Amino acid sequence: MSSQSGSALSRSYERIRTSQRFQKRLSLAIRLVIALLLIVFAIFPVLWIISASFDNANSLATQSLIPPNTGIMNYQRLFNLDPTFRFGDLNYWAWLWNSIKISGITTILSLSITTMAAYAFSRLRFAGRVAMLKGILLIQAFPNLLAVVAIFLLVSQMGNIIPALGLNSHTGLIMVYLGGSMGLNIWLMKGFLDTIPRAIDESGKIDGASNWQIFTRLLLPLLRPILVVIGLLGFIGTYGDFLIARLLLNKVDQYTLMVGLQIFTAGQFDKKWGVFAAGALIGALPILILYLSLQDQIAGGLTVGAVKE
Amino acid sequence: MKYTSASERPKSPKMPGESPFSKLIRVILILAFDVGIVWFISNAVINDYIQLVVILAVIGVMFNVIFLVSKAYPYRWMAFGLAFMILFTIYPILFTIYVAFTNYGDGHLLTKDQAVAAIQKVTYLPETGNSYTWTAYKSGEGEYALWLVNPDGESFLAKPGEEIKPAKPGDPGIGKADSKGIPASLEGYQRLNALVAASNKDLPNIKFGLEGDQIIQIRSPKEAAELEIRYVYDKAAGSLLDQSNGDIYNDVFGTFTTKDGKTIIPGYRAVVGFKNFVEFVTSPALRGPLVRILTWNFIFPMVSVLSTFFLGLAIAIMFNDKDFPLKKLIRTFLLVPYAIPSVITILIWRGMFNSEFGIINRILDSTIGVSPHWTTEPIWAQIGVLIVNLWLGFPYMMLITSGALQSISAELYEAATVDGAGPWQRFRKITLPLLLVAVGPLLIASYIFNFNNFGLIYLFIGGGPPIVGASTNAGHTDILISYVWKLAFESGGRGVQYGLASAISIFLFIFVGAITLFQYRFTNMWEEVSENV
Numbered sequence: 001m002s003s004q005s006g007s008a009l010s011r012s013y014e015r016i017r018t019s020q021r022f023q024k025r026l027s028l029a030i031r032l033v034i035a036l037l038l039i040v041f042a043i044f045p046v047l048w049i050i051s052a053s054f055d056n057a058n059s060l061a062t063q064s065l066i067p068p069n070t071g072i073m074n075y076q077r078l079f080n081l082d083p084t085f086r087f088g089d090l091n092y093w094a095w096l097w098n099s100i101k102i103s104g105i106t107t108i109l110s111l112s113i114t115t116m117a118a119y120a121f122s123r124l125r126f127a128g129r130v131a132m133l134k135g136i137l138l139i140q141a142f143p144n145l146l147a148v149v150a151i152f153l154l155v156s157q158m159g160n161i162i163p164a165l166g167l168n169s170h171t172g173l174i175m176v177y178l179g180g181s182m183g184l185n186i187w188l189m190k191g192f193l194d195t196i197p198r199a200i201d202e203s204g205k206i207d208g209a210s211n212w213q214i215f216t217r218l219l220l221p222l223l224r225p226i227l228v229v230i231g232l233l234g235f236i237g238t239y240g241d242f243l244i245a246r247l248l249l250n251k252v253d254q255y256t257l258m259v260g261l262q263i264f265t266a267g268q269f270d271k272k273w274g275v276f277a278a279g280a281l282i283g284a285l286p287i288l289i290l291y292l293s294l295q296d297q298i299a300g301g302l303t304v305g306a307v308k309e
Numbered sequence: 310m311k312y313t314s315a316s317e318r319p320k321s322p323k324m325p326g327e328s329p330f331s332k333l334i335r336v337i338l339i340l341a342f343d344v345g346i347v348w349f350i351s352n353a354v355i356n357d358y359i360q361l362v363v364i365l366a367v368i369g370v371m372f373n374v375i376f377l378v379s380k381a382y383p384y385r386w387m388a389f390g391l392a393f394m395i396l397f398t399i400y401p402i403l404f405t406i407y408v409a410f411t412n413y414g415d416g417h418l419l420t421k422d423q424a425v426a427a428i429q430k431v432t433y434l435p436e437t438g439n440s441y442t443w444t445a446y447k448s449g450e451g452e453y454a455l456w457l458v459n460p461d462g463e464s465f466l467a468k469p470g471e472e473i474k475p476a477k478p479g480d481p482g483i484g485k486a487d488s489k490g491i492p493a494s495l496e497g498y499q500r501l502n503a504l505v506a507a508s509n510k511d512l513p514n515i516k517f518g519l520e521g522d523q524i525i526q527i528r529s530p531k532e533a534a535e536l537e538i539r540y541v542y543d544k545a546a547g548s549l550l551d552q553s554n555g556d557i558y559n560d561v562f563g564t565f566t567t568k569d570g571k572t573i574i575p576g577y578r579a580v581v582g583f584k585n586f587v588e589f590v591t592s593p594a595l596r597g598p599l600v601r602i603l604t605w606n607f608i609f610p611m612v613s614v615l616s617t618f619f620l621g622l623a624i625a626i627m628f629n630d631k632d633f634p635l636k637k638l639i640r641t642f643l644l645v646p647y648a649i650p651s652v653i654t655i656l657i658w659r660g661m662f663n664s665e666f667g668i669i670n671r672i673l674d675s676t677i678g679v680s681p682h683w684t685t686e687p688i689w690a691q692i693g694v695l696i697v698n699l700w701l702g703f704p705y706m707m708l709i710t711s712g713a714l715q716s717i718s719a720e721l722y723e724a725a726t727v728d729g730a731g732p733w734q735r736f737r738k739i740t741l742p743l744l745l746v747a748v749g750p751l752l753i754a755s756y757i758f759n760f761n762n763f764g765l766i767y768l769f770i771g772g773g774p775p776i777v778g779a780s781t782n783a784g785h786t787d788i789l790i791s792y793v794w795k796l797a798f799e800s801g802g803r804g805v806q807y808g809l810a811s812a813i814s815i816f817l818f819i820f821v822g823a824i825t826l827f828q829y830r831f832t833n834m835w836e837e838v839s840e841n842v
Binding site: 028032035039042046049052059061063113117118120126129136137138141143145146149151152154158161168176178179180181186193208236239240243247258262276282288291292 | 349356386394397398633635644647650651658660688700725763790797817818825
């Protein structure tokens with residue numbers, strides 16, 4: 001009897017276990033299906049634009065996911081190699097180059113500005129230090145994109161004195177970007193510098209090194225990994241900026257890629273869809289790859305408080 | 310110079326030993342800087358950019374102090390950053406406040422001197438006074454010439470854009486006189502019959518003669534007369550007299566206005582007090598749209614943050630399982646919307662949402678037989694914006710919530726399970742509160758970001774569809790920042806309105822500043838500053 005009831009018990013245990021395993025499998029299957037749906041939602045626009053870029057018909061209306069007449073004509077049109085497609089304001093190479101140039105210069109200069117300021121805040125003691133740190137935080141609360149009107153008037157006034165600093169100049173644009181660089185990144189960088197033991201500085205001082213030498217020879221090499229990440233994120237941010245660039249640039253050859261693509265799509269979008277798709281892909285892919293390869297660092301850095309713009 | 314511990318460091322560091330050579334270089338560089346900035350400031354003075362002069366002077370003095378006073382040495386490390394911050398972040402805020410209290414905009418773009426000078430160039434055709442009789446000639450290319458005779462019998466030849474010169478029949482290029490003493494023809498021109506000339510509609514609008522010298526215009530079929538300066542400026546009274554009818558225009562806040570409300574364009578830019586703000590409250594054509602825009606400006610980021618947060622959180626919870634297969638790959642795919650510059654993806658969505666040809670309406674039409682008008686119907690436009698923003702924003706929320714989830718201790722859940730809490734209770738009582746503490750500040754930041762999400766609104770739909778009855782080109786999906794943009798840079802409706810746009814910008818400053826400061830309190834950032842020195 002006892003053995004019979006014992007085996008009945010173990011059988012029912014067995015049943016529970018299999019049902020638990022079944023439930024677990026079911027839940028996994030459901031979650032995989034949901035994951036699949038989410039992935040479709042997430043990447044459909046990208047797939048759609050890839051398909052559009054290889055659709056020689058170059059039309060929004062007739063596009064299907066697998067285009068019937070596949071080819072690279074849209075890419076040829078994008079680089080003005082197709083004599084039958086002429087769009088006066090299309091200068092893709094210049095836009096791409098402008099974007100890379102402006103983002104690169106802005107990134108390097110703003111990194112220099114923030115790292116040096118962070119060094120002073122972390123290593124030097126001076127009157128007004130805390131007030132200054134708080135002030136930077138306070139001003140950070142008012143992003144300069146809110147003052148579009150004033151920035152436009154300021155830059156056009158400067159341009160009336162020195163045209164190279166005014167509207168339609170990349171110098172003016174970069175300077176406005178740099179105006180926003182004294183912000184959260186100083187905090188971030190100061191935080192990293194604070195974690196580097198001061199003993200390193202002291203040893204440099206004993207050897208007679210100046211502050212500048214300590215900064216460039218001892219501290220910068222230690223900061224390199226974080227500089228690379230902050231720099232890449234800054235590059236991506238500037239590369240993707242639309243508002244300030246659109247505000248200050250109004251000549252076709254001076255556009256950044258984002259401004260150029262927007263102007264290109266204005267009016268009769270459905271007849272330039274394929275060409276736009278080609279341009280969008282070329283502009284997006286490097287950033288996409290950069291981002292996805294940096295995703296762990298980005299996920300880590302997000303909790304510091306930076307929001308992607 | 311020997312410190313045993315960090316606390317013994319002197320309060321202000323001395324200038325480290327500097328060689329005479331580097332000192333020389335420093336002084337030379339600062340001198341060069343001074344020459345440059347003084348030149349720049351003097352040009353700003355010439356152009357009457359008073360505010361710019363002040364801020365540049367501040368920066369100039371600051372640089373000299375920082376680089377010449379050895380006590381200010383630490384500030385050398387941030388001098389350029391400070392200069393850029395002052396010029397491009399602080400100054401624009403102050404300048405916005407100033408512009409908000411002026412009439413700066415179309416019709417008031419000039420300074421007072423420029424405006425008065427421009428007005429004084431305006432001419433008119435007097436109805437009485439010196440006049441000429443005229444005869445018209447027309448060339449093969451359709452150009453006109455006039456033969457003018459004044460009451461003294463002197464004759465002149467006048468062509469548009471050329472100086473008016475005395476001429477006589479029989480001169481080179483001029484034909485013989487007819488019975489009335491008027492040349493029968495001009496070289497290259499043919500004489501118009503008086504009747505044809507009188508009925509010609511172009512002739513009375515043509516200005517004969519050289520601008521700035523002497524202009525003659527046809528006044529009637531018989532007479533042509535010299536244009537005269539219309540307005541006379543009375544410097545002492547600051548008023549203008551219209552010589553054509555004797556009206557007096559007084560200077561009312563930069564606009565020359567008569568007693569019965571007639572104005573002259575251009576006026577000049579001047580401080581007008583609270584006029585811009587008052588206008589937004591009192592003018593129905595401005596107030597109505599502004600209320601709509603404000604309402605949407607609060608709803609849009611709220612719905613966006615909530616929708617992205619809950620979708621991101623749901624995904625994070627679903628995959629918060631170490632054994633989940635392909636976890637890394639799935640995450641990579643789900644990050645795609647976050648990893649592409651949003652300008653590009655918003656434009657892609659714009660194409661996909663095209664009401665006629667877009668894939669979304671093609672799918673909707675073939676499956677459930679509806680095709681919403683995403684660009685022309687306000688409610689669908691707003692829904693479209695929210696869908697696109699959900700797509701753009703959920704990966705970010707997924708990242709931050711999954712990070713925060715992992716930091717919640719598993720023991721809490723075990724304890725709750727032992728106490729008999731179900732999954733929903735565990736979520737409500739443990740996950741959500743702890744999560745909100747961790748990501749709360751980021752949600753506020755996301756709210757602020759979307760509050761000013763110009764790119765999405767402008768690129769996806771341009772703020773449209775337009776609000777009917779608005780005197781400016783305000784639209785149903787416009788938020789304040791895109792409305793500011795339209796007021797300032799798109800000359801629809803009332804034309805460019807820097808003053809009105811800046812008045813709204815001030816509201817943006819106040820609101821965004823207040824929320825951010827609240828956020829700092831929330832995260833104890835201020836306290837950290839004071840402690841973490």
